[in-house]
Amino acid sequence: METNITKLQQLYSMHLHTAKKVDKLLSKHLPRGYAKKVADSLEKEGKQITASTVRQVKTLFLSDLQTLNTLIELAIKTKADAEAQKKKLKELTS
Numbered sequence: 001m002e003t004n005i006t007k008l009q010q011l012y013s014m015h016l017h018t019a020k021k022v023d024k025l026l027s028k029h030l031p032r033g034y035a036k037k038v039a040d041s042l043e044k045e046g047k048q049i050t051a052s053t054v055r056q057v058k059t060l061f062l063s064d065l066q067t068l069n070t071l072i073e074l075a076i077k078t079k080a081d082a083e084a085q086k087k088k089l090k091e092l093t094s
Contacts, residue, residue, distance in 0.1 A: 007060040012068065022072060026058060029075040029082070034058075038070045 004027075008019035031037070035051035035058075042049050049067060056062040058071055 004060060011060060011063040012065065022068075025072060025075040025079065029079040030058070030071065031074070031078045034071070034074060038067065038074060041070055041074075042067065 004023045005016070005019045008014050008022055009016065012019075014022065035054040038054045039049050039051050045066075047066065049064075053062065053064070054067055054071070057064045057067040
């Protein structure tokens with residue numbers, strides 16, 4: 001995990017606290033099949049990219065800011081959906 005934070009700082013010139021947040025989001029909140037979802041989303045924006053390239057950006061093997069931003073957006077949406085489902089379940093069981 002520390003290695004990822006260091007790579008985020010180096011590749012994207014991120015501050016330490018931002019790199020920690022991004023690493024946590026990407027490691028905990030990306031859904032199954034995230035690579036295809038991100039590739040499809042970027043294709044709609046006019047960028048041709050493969051799922052393999054998306055995975056390489058996520059593992060910080062490649063540097064692509066647009067792809068990283070799309071990964072972060074997907075992780076944030078997935079986290080929000082999970083929190084909403086937990087809240088709904090809590091309301092139903094109360």
